[in-house]
Amino acid sequence: MPAVQMTGVSKSYRRRGRPPQKALDDLDLLVENGGVHGFLGPNGSGKTTTIRVLLGLVSADGAPDIRLLDRPVPAGLPDVIGAVGALVETPLFFPGFSGRLNLQLLAEAAGVSRARVEECLEIVDLTDRARDRFKGYSLGMKQRLGIAAALLKSPRLLVLDEPSNGLDPAGIRDVRELIRRLGRDGRTTVLLSSHLLAEIQQVCDSVSILARGRCVAAGPVADVLARGSTGDVRIRVPDAGAAAAVLAGAGFAVSPPEVPDGRTLLVHRVSAPGEITRALARQDHFLEELTPLTPDLESAFLAITGDPASAEAPPAGGVPTAPGGRA
Amino acid sequence: MSAVTERPAATPTDPATPAPRLGGLLRAELHRFRSRRFIQVLVGLTLMGFVLATVIGLLNLGAPSASDLAAARAEAEQFVAEQEDFREQCLQDPGRPDGVSAEEYCGPPLTLEDIGGEASFLDTEPFDLAGSATDGALAVAALSAALAFLIGATWIGAEWSTRSIVALLFWVPRRMTVIGTKVGVLVLAAALFGVLTQAAWLAMAGVLRAFVGVDEALPDGFWSTLLQTQGRGVLLTVFAALLGFGLANLVRNTGAALGIAFVYVVVVETAVRALRPRWDPFLLTTNALGLVQDGGLTLQYWDDQAPVTDGPQLPVEYFVGHLQAGLLLTAVTVVVVGAGAVLFSRRDLH
Numbered sequence: 001m002p003a004v005q006m007t008g009v010s011k012s013y014r015r016r017g018r019p020p021q022k023a024l025d026d027l028d029l030l031v032e033n034g035g036v037h038g039f040l041g042p043n044g045s046g047k048t049t050t051i052r053v054l055l056g057l058v059s060a061d062g063a064p065d066i067r068l069l070d071r072p073v074p075a076g077l078p079d080v081i082g083a084v085g086a087l088v089e090t091p092l093f094f095p096g097f098s099g100r101l102n103l104q105l106l107a108e109a110a111g112v113s114r115a116r117v118e119e120c121l122e123i124v125d126l127t128d129r130a131r132d133r134f135k136g137y138s139l140g141m142k143q144r145l146g147i148a149a150a151l152l153k154s155p156r157l158l159v160l161d162e163p164s165n166g167l168d169p170a171g172i173r174d175v176r177e178l179i180r181r182l183g184r185d186g187r188t189t190v191l192l193s194s195h196l197l198a199e200i201q202q203v204c205d206s207v208s209i210l211a212r213g214r215c216v217a218a219g220p221v222a223d224v225l226a227r228g229s230t231g232d233v234r235i236r237v238p239d240a241g242a243a244a245a246v247l248a249g250a251g252f253a254v255s256p257p258e259v260p261d262g263r264t265l266l267v268h269r270v271s272a273p274g275e276i277t278r279a280l281a282r283q284d285h286f287l288e289e290l291t292p293l294t295p296d297l298e299s300a301f302l303a304i305t306g307d308p309a310s311a312e313a314p315p316a317g318g319v320p321t322a323p324g325g326r327a
Numbered sequence: 328m329s330a331v332t333e334r335p336a337a338t339p340t341d342p343a344t345p346a347p348r349l350g351g352l353l354r355a356e357l358h359r360f361r362s363r364r365f366i367q368v369l370v371g372l373t374l375m376g377f378v379l380a381t382v383i384g385l386l387n388l389g390a391p392s393a394s395d396l397a398a399a400r401a402e403a404e405q406f407v408a409e410q411e412d413f414r415e416q417c418l419q420d421p422g423r424p425d426g427v428s429a430e431e432y433c434g435p436p437l438t439l440e441d442i443g444g445e446a447s448f449l450d451t452e453p454f455d456l457a458g459s460a461t462d463g464a465l466a467v468a469a470l471s472a473a474l475a476f477l478i479g480a481t482w483i484g485a486e487w488s489t490r491s492i493v494a495l496l497f498w499v500p501r502r503m504t505v506i507g508t509k510v511g512v513l514v515l516a517a518a519l520f521g522v523l524t525q526a527a528w529l530a531m532a533g534v535l536r537a538f539v540g541v542d543e544a545l546p547d548g549f550w551s552t553l554l555q556t557q558g559r560g561v562l563l564t565v566f567a568a569l570l571g572f573g574l575a576n577l578v579r580n581t582g583a584a585l586g587i588a589f590v591y592v593v594v595v596e597t598a599v600r601a602l603r604p605r606w607d608p609f610l611l612t613t614n615a616l617g618l619v620q621d622g623g624l625t626l627q628y629w630d631d632q633a634p635v636t637d638g639p640q641l642p643v644e645y646f647v648g649h650l651q652a653g654l655l656l657t658a659v660t661v662v663v664v665g666a667g668a669v670l671f672s673r674r675d676l677h
Contacts, residue, residue: 052675052677055496055500056496056500057493057496057676057677058677077500081497081499084497086497088497092489092493092494093489094485094489094491095489096363096364096365097362101362105359106355106494106498108354108355108358109351109352109355110351111348
């Protein structure tokens with residue numbers, strides 16, 4: 001049973017005097033149970049709209065098949081909402097109430113114990129400031145209270161939209177650690193929407209990438225990264241100039257690195273790296289290093305979403321890894 | 328396309344999963360209502376206002392002494408004598424028009440009763456519970472209705488401005504349940520507020536009667552009339568709170584709701600009374616008065632579209648009874664609150 005299943009979901013916003021704006025365009029999304037699923041997309045790609053449709057805040061066009069924890073949305077939402085925690089964009093709390101009171105009111109509405117409120121305040125390290133009014137909190141504290149609210153129900157599905165916003169480095173580390181821990185507990189599925197690609201890469205097991213309201217790539221993070229791979233390798237030789245001539249003569253596309261050092265070369269679109277070794281050895285050039293370049297998620301993301309800058313960007317920005325490994 | 332990870336599947340139904348319950352939501356909303364600082368301050372200021380009014384009443388009202396009464400009677404008699412001197416001069420005025428008698432020209436002699444007796448010349452008057460209680464209940468109903476409108480508007484308006492009502496939907500996704508619970512809490516709170524202000528008025532009147540009041544027996548049916556007026560005043564308070572709530576829910580802003588109410592009462596109703604007096608019986612404040620005032624409200628207005636008769640044009644009379652006022656206010660409240668609730672249940676929320 002998937003945690004989230006959306007099939008053919010479209011959403012258009014009517015605009016006065018202008019044609020409707022299509023926020024989601026026949027979107028398919030599947031998030032399997034367990035682990036941390038990243039949700040990526042450029043601004044305006046439809047990430048937040050997707051989350052809002054999923055939580056019943058926004059109605060999709062027509063009657064598409066949307067299921068949350070195996071219940072149809074929005075009709076079945078009341079059956080499963082007790083198992084779904086959410087933080088969408090900014091935390092929405094009453095500014096005049098204390099952090100603790102804000103959580104207690106939500107807990108009362110859902111039949112969650114007061115002890116759980118204290119646990120969640122402890123988890124996000126807000127116990128000492130729980131009596132202070134929400135409006136006096138820093139941005140990071142507000143964000144942590146929002147995460148605490150999302151955790152109150154001990155959710156089976158946790159939806160976090162930009163949870164690191166406003167957090168200091170230590171707070172970001174703590175939140176990422178918390179997300180990883182939740183994703184590993186075998187009970188919780190985390191759907192993490194973030195513009196921090198490094199965060200997704202570090203924390204997520206799988207990822208969906210949205211562009212123009214459609215899901216353009218999805219799968220385990222390693223698979224998505226491999227999809228963005230260009231087959232480039234970096235080699236290190238004693239004489240880069242001579243080696244470049246040899247490889248060019250053998251039909252390879254070669255370029256110097258961004259900062260030429262006379263010893264390093266980038267060889268593009270290599271299907272079999274062993275051919276490089278063979279071609280150079282025939283001419284008595286011997287490799288000191290050969291590293292396949294796996295693009296980081298940012299490069300893959302930009303390539304997949306069709307960002308024009310990425311098409312021109314050299315693969316040198318990639319992160320060298322062992323083949324099949326993760327950065 | 329899907330992202331598949333190898334993880335143990337969670338069970339579809341988890342007995343530990345908390346579920347939203349109406350009782351829990353009601354308790355939470357009551358807790359939220361009584362925790363609102365603005366509402367606490369407003370209720371506190373209202374009660375302080377009653378205390379202040381009582382103190383002012385105690386300082387400015389009082390039973391006159393015999394010398395106060397004698398001085399007031401002497402002043403009243405002097406006033407009547409002066410007026411009689413003027414009348415005598417008028418009667419001897421040679422410039423009186425032809426064909427007009429002296430009595431017609433100068434009017435009848437003024438008596439002490441015509442000017443309200445010596446009571447009109449007393450510096451301090453005693454508090455008359457029999458004469459003031461019902462009018463006071465009416466004034467208190469108007470005050471509590473205005474404050475209840477503000478409470479109703481801010482109750483939902485603050486939810487919209489902080490968008491905490493959207494956060495609540497993450498917990499209770501049935502929107503009509505959420506809005507219905509908020510309406511229920513408001514009705515309860517407005518009724519309590521109405522009862523509180525009317526009780527405060529009774530307490531204030533009791534104190535004034537005890538210390539500076541007329542010690543006379545109350546007329547038959549006094550308490551029945553007063554309590555019925557106060558009951559209708561509480562009803563008006565509930566209507567006002569709901570109208571404030573409904574308007575603020577429609578426009579999603581407390582300030583805008585207050586602005587609309589101000590423009591309606593000050594501009595629209597004034598314009599209607601001046602330009603279309605026949606519509607006066609259907610205005611909200613007219614019906615509010617007709618609802619609370621003992622015996623309803625009889626309006627008199629000049630209808631420029633009434634058929635012309637040979638005799639003098641008489642004003643049209645229209646009786647706004649409790650039933651008409653109650654039905655009209657109910658209908659308007661249902662429409663305003665209902666429209667806001669239906670829109671809330673259907674709108675996309677961001």
